[in-house]
Amino acid sequence: MTEQTGTQPEARTTVMWVVKIGGSLSHEPTLRHWLAELCEIGGGRVVIVPGGGDFADKVRQYQNEWRFDDLAAHNMSLLAMTQYALLMKGVFPELVLASSEAKIRRTLRDGHVAVWVPTALMRDTPDAMSNWDTTSDSLAAWLSTMLNAERLIVVKSCPIAADDALETLAATGVVDRRFVDYVKDANYVVELFDKNSVALMRDRLLNSPVT
Structure with a gap:
């Protein structure tokens, strides 16, 4: 486990956690343990972000085969994450x-755990995320x-x-190359x-306080 703390958080009306579960857990028995614990104690507080896993690996395979651009691959990868969310x-x-x-906010107010479906990030033209x-x-x-x-x-x-430093984890492919930039501030x-x-x-x- 490695931790980074940024600047002091702004005042929040509720304590919200985002838990990104990597696609590499999609064939692991521990996935059930993670989901069970989050469902038991994370209601009203946790948003799960699904990885892409082998759903996204298929996108890479098809892109290599058909040579379509990264914009198409980006949109397909968001659907890959959606498949993992459905799983x-x-x-x-x-x-x-x-x-x-x-x-998401309505789900948390109702006391449930949300799983983010990122289809709203599908794009018609490339942007900084579509790679x-x-x-x-x-x-x-x-x-x-x-x-x-x-x-x-x-x-x-x-x-x-x-x-383990985040920069090292990015350099070795444990997290993606842009992750450090997204979290540095x-x-x-x-x-x-x-x-x-x-x-x-x-x-x-x-042990995290609820406000």
């Missing part, structure tokens, strides 16, 4: 899919900023040491957990 809801039907800020340097890691950071979240937790299947806490850190996440969430 999560299939495993835990109590999760609520939410494609807009308004639906492979910006993946679901950076999108989770973007969402955390938009929602004025208190904390962003990024869950990966690979081991992560407490002293964040007003929320950023933590990276490995797949076996469910108990640590539970402890963090249970």
